[in-house]
Amino acid sequence: MNKAITDGIVFMPPQFANGLDVWSSGDGTPGTPTYDGSGSGAFVPADADFGGCLEILKVNTIQQLRYMGQTPLLPGCYLQIKARVKAVSGPLPQVRIAGWAGGAGDTHVSGLVEQGPATQLTAYGLVHEITAIVGTGQRPGVDMPWGMSALYGHFGLDIEGANGAVVRVDDIEITDVTDVFLRDMISLVDVRDFGAVGDGVTDDSAAFEAADQAANGRRVYVPEGVYYLGQDVGLDSEVDFEGTVIMPDDRMLLLTKNFDLPTYITAFGDEALAFKKAFQALLNNVDHESLDLCGRKISVSAPIDMQAAVPNRTSYSTRRVIRNGQFDVKDSTAWDTQTFTSTASYDPADPYRLTNVANVANIPVGALVQGSGVGREIYVRSKNEGAGEITLNAPIHDAAGTQTYTFVDFKYLLDFSGFSALQKFGMEDIEFQCNGRSSGIRLAPGGNTFVLKNCFVSRPKDRGITSIGTGCQGMLIDGCQFLSSEEALDVPDRSSIALNANANDVKLRHNRAVRFHHFAVLGGDNNLVLGNHFFQGDSVPNGVRNAGLVMIGTYNSSAIAENYIDNCFVEWTNERDAAPDYASGFSFSAMSITDNIFYSSDVAAWFSYIVIRPYGSGHFLNGLTVTGNKFRTANGTIDRVDRVDTSFAGLDPDRFVNVTFANNTYHNVTIKTANPLRVNHEQNSAAQAWLVDSGGALPFGGQARGCDSVVAVSALKSSLGAVRYAAPYVQLQQGGAEDQVQLRWPESLSGQVTVVMRVER
Structure with a gap:
């Protein structure tokens, strides 16, 4: 890239032969004295080494030479200022390229490096070439990095040393040397060209945003270094990270073009931190409905507080999905279960609340509650420290009064309990490798339609998925394995x-x-x-x-x-x-x-x-x-x-x-339960009352409270062997367990019947 060629920009100042009225002996700004008729400078038309040149007598502590024209300084453009000089007489001075940085409104931009390296002239008549490079970015080889505030410069020389030196200066050249800094792929826009420093201290947020705006379809390149981003940064271009970024927890990096976990890992250099930042972006309008982990394994050494990763959100209700990767829990004391005990009171008339809870501040939201009358999977949904109260996810039974409760705080790989509510959130094709050290997922206390699909919850220490409230409303768990x-x-x-x-x-x-x-x-x-x-x-x-x-x-x-x-x-x-x-x-x-x-x-x-x-x-x-x-x-x-x-x-x-x-x-089941229950009863000796036993086959200790039918399946015979055509009436709920029926015949009979009895009337 050469702006003089591509955009027709003129960087080269005029030759001294064209007149010295545009060459200042001050900083080059309008109104400063020039070398035209100054007495300290004169044009020499025929120098043996230079041809036409400017001869300067050093009369000031720093003898300045500045072109009074405004040489533009463009983002991504690097200029080399070059001059050939030689000492003619007097003390041998030092000479360096120098400039004056001009900003908006023709004001001076202070705090910048405005001098190049000094060259000591060592002999009379010996020609020295003095050079320096100026540009917007702080890059290796740039002597004067001026950032984005400087819009132009007045460039020339500074002559330093004892007064009385006479120096001749050949025509000053300013050329575009941007191509020296370009990478092989010219489609990259380097954040350093827009003022990024990469020292881990300077806030490079504006430089990243400016590079993104200038990219216009090209990729933004973040070279080696540590870039502190103190503000939210949204990049609509694809980004290549060789360096890493650091940010406050509450600041976001929104990568809309390559929004995936590997890019965030490259950007932040830490897998768990990268996941948190990517999740933060997912819930903050990154223009993606899902975060693709791209098959990456995330090593995790401590529970991930999902709400703390997004401190500007306490609830979320738009569909979002995380998919395609693995979380791998590493051994750490951060996973150790914490246990607390405290006295508290319970009133069945207020079934979701524990009151007068001692040391309530110590009891974590999401802890499992244990105590007399406490059923399975009762958790602390919320707490009111000022009132000394705990809200439970469900009532408990037979626990009226005051007792000591135990609160067990399992540690979860992904913990959503800091959100008040989370709606329509899903995780797909992920393995949660808990390795016997952590539990899996703790849901938000409120919300609906949490989805876990085609996932593995492998070897959780205590729990796979825990709901501490109603965040499980409409929950969908599909095609998952719990190992x-x-x-x-x-x-x-x-x-x-x-x-x-x-x-x-x-x-x-x-x-x-x-x-x-x-x-x-x-x-x-x-x-x-x-x-x-x-x-x-x-x-x-x-x-x-x-x-x-x-x-x-x-x-x-x-x-x-x-x-x-x-x-x-x-x-x-x-x-x-x-x-x-x-x-x-x-x-x-x-x-x-x-x-x-x-x-x-x-x-x-x-x-x-x-x-x-x-x-x-x-x-x-x-x-x-x-x-x-x-x-x-x-x-x-x-x-x-x-x-x-x-x-x-x-x-x-x-x-x-x-x-x-x-x-x-x-x-291989002895008693075959049924209702209605069909029983075959054979009465070998004639009797007027037949007791038909269910054999305990009515379900759940049911009684013979109904009879649908009594059907004779053989001839009914009297005690003398005569066949009778008769119907009985039925007495229900007979026997000690009331699971028998008694058939009452008009006379003593023998035979075989099928009885259909049931537990209902």
């Missing part, structure tokens, strides 16, 4: 949980979870659990098993369908009812469990696949469908597939309604 760090432990020794949710409308679809304490603890209604495979067994003979799915809430209109439920069970409970006794409402109702594969091996005979665990008296089944499932156990048999856990309370079988338990298959 436990406790796989080698026996079932009773495991404590990790793949995920939990508190709000409604969660969709868990086509996921795989391996050997957690629980796969999912779901506290909301209307959930869809479809096509997942979760298995939790061990090799202990007659071993115990934990729940794979924990469904919390009496009215729970969730569908659990087409899953492979392997060496674990589905537990339905109301452990989050602050006042658990049934008073009104639907009680346990509306759930459907259909077309699943239930499998177990080496389990105790009392193991069951579907367990209801009531808290409080008076609860009953008021709508449950269990159809089309395959129940199988290997290496032994189990008694039955359904069970009521009466650790805290039982169900009232006298109130069961709308229960369908049908069209299932059973292998």
Whole structure:
């Protein structure tokens, strides 16, 4: 590039032969004295070495020579000022190229280097060539870097030393030498050409912005160095980083053309910091809906506070996605779990609040709450330090009064809990490699439709995905794998949980979870659990098993369908009812469990696949469908597939309604549960009353409260062998468990009948 050629700009000053009235003995500005008739300078028309030249008698401390014309200084343009000089008589002086920097309004720009290197003249008549380069950028070889404030210069010489020296100066040349600084690829715009310093201290924000504006389709080049950006910087051009940038936490680098993690890593030189800055840009109008990690692995040595990375946002509601990469947790004490204890009071009438909390300031938001009456996955959603109160994500039961609580703060690889709400946020095709040191993701306390798709949550220490509030509303977990760090432990020794949710409308679809304490603890209604495979067994003979799915809430209109439920069970409970006794409402109702594969091996005979665990008296089944499932156990048999856990309370079988338990298959299951239940009864000796036993096959301890039909499948005979055509009436709820019916005939008869009984009237 040469501006004299491409743009027709004239840099060369006139020859001395054209007159000395444009050559100043001052700084070159208008009104300064010239060498025309000054007595200290004269034109010499025929010097042996120079031809025409200017002869100067040094009479000032610094004898100046400046061209009074304004030589323009353009961004990205570098000028070389050159002069040949020789001493004629008097003391031998030093000579250097010098200039005066002019800015807007023809004002002097102070603080700049306005002299080149000095050359000592060593002999009379010896010609010395004096040069210096001036330009906007602070680059190697530039003697006078003037930045963007200087618009032009008055250039010439300074003669220094003792007065009385006589020096002759050949015509001064000013030429464009920008091509010396150009890289091989001329499509690059160097930020140094626009004043960037790269010393890690000077704020280079304006230089970056100016380079971007000048690029006009070319790439911006950031050469080696450390560039401090003290302001928000948005670059619409593609950027090549050889140097790195540093910024305050609350300042943003918005790379709109090459918005991807590798570019940010190159820019910041640190993977975790680069991810934070890229996420910051993603939530601040970088004109991209997603951040592509481009398959990069991010080494992480401490929890990433996602809200702290974006300090200007406390909530966000526009769809954003992070995809295609891996987070790799490195060993560090920053992952160590913190535990706090504190006394607090609980009133079931205010079920989401702990009051009079001692040392509430020490208790972290997002900590797991433990204590008497505290159910599973109860977390600190928020706190009010002034009032000494903690808001919980869900109520607790049987905890009225004051007690000591334990608060366990797990450390998460990605922690969104600092946001008040996060809407429509997704992560796709990412592996969260927790390495048994960290938990995976902690959600914001509010928001909806968080999405995790085609991801691996590998070896989380305590939790895979944790919801501490309602940020799980409508959460979608699709095609993910949850791989436990406790796989080698026996079932009773495991404590990790793949995920939990508190709000409604969660969709868990086509996921795989391996050997957690629980796969999912779901506290909301209307959930869809479809096509997942979760298995939790061990090799202990007659071993115990934990729940794979924990469904919390009496009215729970969730569908659990087409899953492979392997060496674990589905537990339905109301452990989050602050006042658990049934008073009104639907009680346990509306759930459907259909077309699943239930499998177990080496389990105790009392193991069951579907367990209801009531808290409080008076609860009953008021709508449950269990159809089309395959129940199988290997290496032994189990008694039955359904069970009521009466650790805290039982169900009232006298109130069961709308229960369908049908069209299932059973292998190595002793009692094959059904409702309606079809029983074949054979009466060998004639009797007027036949007691037909359900054999315990009515679901969940149900009673024989209804009878749909009694059909004779053989001849009914009297005690003398005569065939009778008679119909009985049915007495329901017979026997100690009230799970039998009694058929009353008009006379003593024998024979065989099929009875269809059920738990509802």
